[in-house]
Amino acid sequence: MDSKGSLTNDRRKRSSPTIDDVADVAGVSTATISRTLNDPERVSEKTRARVLAAVDELGYRPNFSAKALAASKTGTVGAIIPTMDNAIFARGLQAFQEELGEHGYTLLVASSGYHPALEAQQIRNLVARGVDALMLIGTDREADIYQFLAKRAVPIVTAWSYREANEALCVGFDNFKAMKALTTRSLALGHTRFGIISAPRAHNDRARERVRGALAAIAGAGLAPDLVPVIEVKYSVANGAEAFAALMGRPLPPTVVLCGNDVLAVGALGKARDMGLVVPRDVSITGFDDIELAEISYPPLTTVHVPHRQMGRAAARVLVDLIAGIGPGTVQELPTTIIERGTLATPFSD
Amino acid sequence: MDSKGSLTNDRRKRSSPTIDDVADVAGVSTATISRTLNDPERVSEKTRARVLAAVDELGYRPNFSAKALAASKTGTVGAIIPTMDNAIFARGLQAFQEELGEHGYTLLVASSGYHPALEAQQIRNLVARGVDALMLIGTDREADIYQFLAKRAVPIVTAWSYREANEALCVGFDNFKAMKALTTRSLALGHTRFGIISAPRAHNDRARERVRGALAAIAGAGLAPDLVPVIEVKYSVANGAEAFAALMGRPLPPTVVLCGNDVLAVGALGKARDMGLVVPRDVSITGFDDIELAEISYPPLTTVHVPHRQMGRAAARVLVDLIAGIGPGTVQELPTTIIERGTLATPFSD
DNA sequence: GATTGAAATGTAAGCGCTTACATTGGGGCT
DNA sequence: AGCCCCAATGTAAGCGCTTACATTTCAATC
Numbered sequence: 001m002d003s004k005g006s007l008t009n010d011r012r013k014r015s016s017p018t019i020d021d022v023a024d025v026a027g028v029s030t031a032t033i034s035r036t037l038n039d040p041e042r043v044s045e046k047t048r049a050r051v052l053a054a055v056d057e058l059g060y061r062p063n064f065s066a067k068a069l070a071a072s073k074t075g076t077v078g079a080i081i082p083t084m085d086n087a088i089f090a091r092g093l094q095a096f097q098e099e100l101g102e103h104g105y106t107l108l109v110a111s112s113g114y115h116p117a118l119e120a121q122q123i124r125n126l127v128a129r130g131v132d133a134l135m136l137i138g139t140d141r142e143a144d145i146y147q148f149l150a151k152r153a154v155p156i157v158t159a160w161s162y163r164e165a166n167e168a169l170c171v172g173f174d175n176f177k178a179m180k181a182l183t184t185r186s187l188a189l190g191h192t193r194f195g196i197i198s199a200p201r202a203h204n205d206r207a208r209e210r211v212r213g214a215l216a217a218i219a220g221a222g223l224a225p226d227l228v229p230v231i232e233v234k235y236s237v238a239n240g241a242e243a244f245a246a247l248m249g250r251p252l253p254p255t256v257v258l259c260g261n262d263v264l265a266v267g268a269l270g271k272a273r274d275m276g277l278v279v280p281r282d283v284s285i286t287g288f289d290d291i292e293l294a295e296i297s298y299p300p301l302t303t304v305h306v307p308h309r310q311m312g313r314a315a316a317r318v319l320v321d322l323i324a325g326i327g328p329g330t331v332q333e334l335p336t337t338i339i340e341r342g343t344l345a346t347p348f349s350d
Numbered sequence: 351m352d353s354k355g356s357l358t359n360d361r362r363k364r365s366s367p368t369i370d371d372v373a374d375v376a377g378v379s380t381a382t383i384s385r386t387l388n389d390p391e392r393v394s395e396k397t398r399a400r401v402l403a404a405v406d407e408l409g410y411r412p413n414f415s416a417k418a419l420a421a422s423k424t425g426t427v428g429a430i431i432p433t434m435d436n437a438i439f440a441r442g443l444q445a446f447q448e449e450l451g452e453h454g455y456t457l458l459v460a461s462s463g464y465h466p467a468l469e470a471q472q473i474r475n476l477v478a479r480g481v482d483a484l485m486l487i488g489t490d491r492e493a494d495i496y497q498f499l500a501k502r503a504v505p506i507v508t509a510w511s512y513r514e515a516n517e518a519l520c521v522g523f524d525n526f527k528a529m530k531a532l533t534t535r536s537l538a539l540g541h542t543r544f545g546i547i548s549a550p551r552a553h554n555d556r557a558r559e560r561v562r563g564a565l566a567a568i569a570g571a572g573l574a575p576d577l578v579p580v581i582e583v584k585y586s587v588a589n590g591a592e593a594f595a596a597l598m599g600r601p602l603p604p605t606v607v608l609c610g611n612d613v614l615a616v617g618a619l620g621k622a623r624d625m626g627l628v629v630p631r632d633v634s635i636t637g638f639d640d641i642e643l644a645e646i647s648y649p650p651l652t653t654v655h656v657p658h659r660q661m662g663r664a665a666a667r668v669l670v671d672l673i674a675g676i677g678p679g680t681v682q683e684l685p686t687t688i689i690e691r692g693t694l695a696t697p698f699s700d
Numbered sequence: 701g702a703t704t705g706a707a708a709t710g711t712a713a714g715c716g717c718t719t720a721c722a723t724t725g726g727g728g729c730t
Numbered sequence: 731a732g733c734c735c736c737a738a739t740g741t742a743a744g745c746g747c748t749t750a751c752a753t754t755t756c757a758a759t760c
Binding site for chain 4: 033
Binding site for chain 2: 069084097106127129273
């Protein structure tokens, strides 16, 4: 009949109903549809009901790209983590997502494989995709990335690290202090011969700070930190095992092996068993992170507990506020605690 | 001077350069910019060089939303997994992402928390976001979801399960067969008293099929499957421990406890140790999935190995082909294998 | 009943791309 | 020289929304 009618018919054939279709069915303009959906108070109750009914009838869902383009915001927050293939970031990320979800945001995750160049690329990628904010892990990255983000006015927060002077807001813990505390505890138990297994320290402030913390404690006790063997291996159980074997094969093997994370520690633990060593009688082993593994290893691992979930939620809240333009955002240092489970004990005198 | 000049100046002030800016600088039309970026062969070498130089000079990145809106495709593939907070899906998802990346696609992950309603919502959400294809876990969901997806012409693949007759293409393994094989192995070793710890079977075909497989093997051996205690608990180490204790507290405790996944099995294993039971002398325990946990538990877990990475990559390839319109897609059944590590042995005669 | 201002709604101009279609400019051919 | 054809490029119409601004509606007031 009228032009509206034929328009409706045209649209019906398409795969998805658009805002125009809804407007036709409800007999109002598209602006009213938009308002009903995004700002219901601005629409009269009667109209709202009609619109909602039309939406329902057609099964209308706003097209995300169109919405993002028109409003120049996406309701999406990005996170770039080194890898998805391990538990370290999983729990924190899950919490991050939960908190975001409660505020109506969606999470977009990318991984960098611990590669700075890849991380930079992913950052640009996510920004091009219009993320409203970004969470990054750790603080180690080129200054031009921070500049890029600042120029694009994309709020960011860095997590898993806390440093007083940082180019970005951070929500995390002090890796240095935490590892120093754990090492101090070992020293108090009487250990004097240390070995360290660390993740690669290049481009990874967490790993670097942890080793620094351990060495600082050792130096503080009057021992020579440069005599402490530090083995760097990539993140895996097998590598932890191998590194442990190398450490124990030295002329004067350590009485305690400090591992940069739980995965390496669990590898070391397994290797110790294979070598016929009883932990902690023959050698002590410690981890870091307190992921699930630490609890179920045998013996259960003495490690540093990191408040992953708390950190994830806090990071999300900071970003949500930043997006809303609330305040300058707050830097947050979260506490870590030493969890003594049974792989750290007084060294057997020898 | 001229209008183009002032346009350029206007644009320079904005946070991001647009395709118009690049066109101005390169002295060509926007169509040429688009072609240079998306289909370089269609542009002369000379022009291409000029355009690329302009892109470089301005640091131009195409706006994702605009691109998606105009082209009605996003270069994004979605995946909805039950939860991010565990290792079962992590490795497969990582591989899925790697393969997608190699084909120029980006992964968008959402989680459903094992809730069918939430999953449906996430599916609609991702579709509204314009994903070009979708990977879903398992086959259990309402038929209307498949219809919705079909209507919207969004290619999907289901993974982690394989069933002959399925509403969607699947890339996975036969949970029934795998668990049946493992149970048959237990029977061959002489076990006759079984206990089963399963994840909740409602809305979860993997869990259901695994239990079915175990019971089928038991029935096949002439034993009464309905006498086998099956405890359903949610996914966690602690729940596995608790369920194990319940099973062993029965008048006639099982000689072997089949667990629906490795996490439950590890929980059972820990509880056994706490109860002073030696595995596998006093009781056998098996897992399923062969995630990292299985290897590092003590004793290392006898479990069913699932080719996670292979599955992830295969699922990605199926979707990439489907998006490109290549073929009807192929259903793929991947093999599982029993990994005997030391928690399954002949029962102590009693 | 006329006046007024706020509330409700409509109009239409973009947002930054892609792409069908139109135009231009050369070779290669007769 | 004239013609044809194709490669290279330009023109401009959307894609499906949001939102500034304009218009209409209507209850409250005098």
